[in-house]
Amino acid sequence: MMAGRIPRNVWVAGWVSFFMDISSEMVYPLVPLFLTSSLGASKSIVGLIEGIAESAASVLNLFSGTIADRLGKNKLLMGFGYGLSAASRPVLAVASGWGMVLTARLTDRTGKGIRTAPRDAIIAASTPPERLGLAFGFHRALDQAGAVVGPAVALVILAVWAADFRLVFWLSVVPGVLAVALIVWFIDADGAARPWKTTVIWSFRGFDAGFWEFILIVGLFSLGNSSNAFLILRAEQVGTSPAWISGMYLAFNGVYALVSLPAGMLADRLGMKRVIGGGFGLFAAVYAGFALAVTPWHIAGLFVSYGVCMGLTEGVQRAYLATLAPHERTATAFGLYHMVVGIAILPASLLAGILWDAVGPAAPFWFGAGMASLATLLFIGLAWRRP
DSSP states (O other): OOHSOOOHHHHHHHHHHHHHHHHHHGGGGGGGHHHISSSOOOHHHHHHHHHHHHHHHHHHHHHHHHHHHOOHHHHHHHHHHHHHHHHHHHHTTTSHHHHHHHHHHHHHHHHHHHHHHHHHHHHHTOOGGGGGHHHHHHHHHHHHHHHHHHHHHHHHHHHHHHTOHHHHHHTHHHHHHHHHHHHHHHHHOOOOOOOHHHHHHHHHOOHHHHHHHHHHHHHHHHHOOOHHHHHHHHHHHOOOOOHHHHHHHHHHHHHHHHHHHHHHHHHHOOHHHHHHHHHHHHHHHHHHHHOOOOOOOHHHHHHHHHHHHHHHHHHHHHHHHHHHHHHHHHHHHHHHHHHHHHHHHHHHHHHHHHHHHHHOOOOOOHHHHHHHHHHHHHHHHHHOOOO
16 A cells, blocks of 8 residues: 555665665764774864765755756766765775775765755655655655664674774675665666756746745754764763664664654644654754763663654655745755755864863753754744745
8 A cells, every 4th residue: 555655766765765874874873983982083073074074065965956957867866976975985994094084974975965856856756745745754764774774783793893893884885785776777767858057057046935944944953953973972971882872873763764654644644844843842852861861871762762853854844845845946955955954064063072072061962952942933933924
């Protein structure tokens, strides 16, 4: 029954994300630990690397989205982006200093910046409007299911080969290659190229005030949403072992995956605004909890709550954005959205690192809770006055 309601391209995009997230999440929870324990980097360096990697690549979301809208080559850009991310894993595996880690993370995030807007545009174009929440929720669910498997695989490897981060990085290449193969073989081929018009590609005409208000709110929210590396470092700071950190991250992604699909269906039924507003408010409470946490058990519960929060907001935000964007500018809209979120990571992560080093481990999370509260109030005030 579910298969009949979800188009082929959405199914394939979901499985592509499943395999790439296995690859990514085998690596991501271990990178800050690899930097600090194996390479001797400071917390500020961790924040710098994550901020540069996310923000420098994020502008490519807009390039990729606008080019996809003009040329109609969503599949090509999607495949190239996923391939670039897969190619970054060997660079990380041979890294001998934090500069090479930065190169690997920047390459990975560049691939993400290229692929995300065309992929989301494929999902939106393949789905009836009344099922957008379901489609994006399904995609996020499979994406996060891969993010459950990835840390689980890393946990098993580390349990057998203690602290062998490089082995995990090498093995993460395999699911990345599978993701690229699925795009080549199963995503529907793009149509003929559209006429190239350089005077139109950078135009934002057609986006109304509701779209820009939502982009502003998402940008403010993202300024407080620093890299998840700081959640991992917070877990380590209260005494959690590396193996259990991978386990907590697995639980976070498991809850995220379980919540995403029903959250999308709930949004289709009750309204996307209610689900997004509730998710923003929950984020503020969870970040306040991370500021107050003093034991590994506190952190474990907060990782689960954080999974609920992300499941409520990530897919539904993208579905809501699809309702605000003109049909012919969908990829551009998603590119702009992901660019704003990505650019905000640099100041958010740099500030989080500075607050951690200068004030204390709780400071970044109090700041994040405050920004999420502000975004919640603005979203309620601005979005609810529109139909």
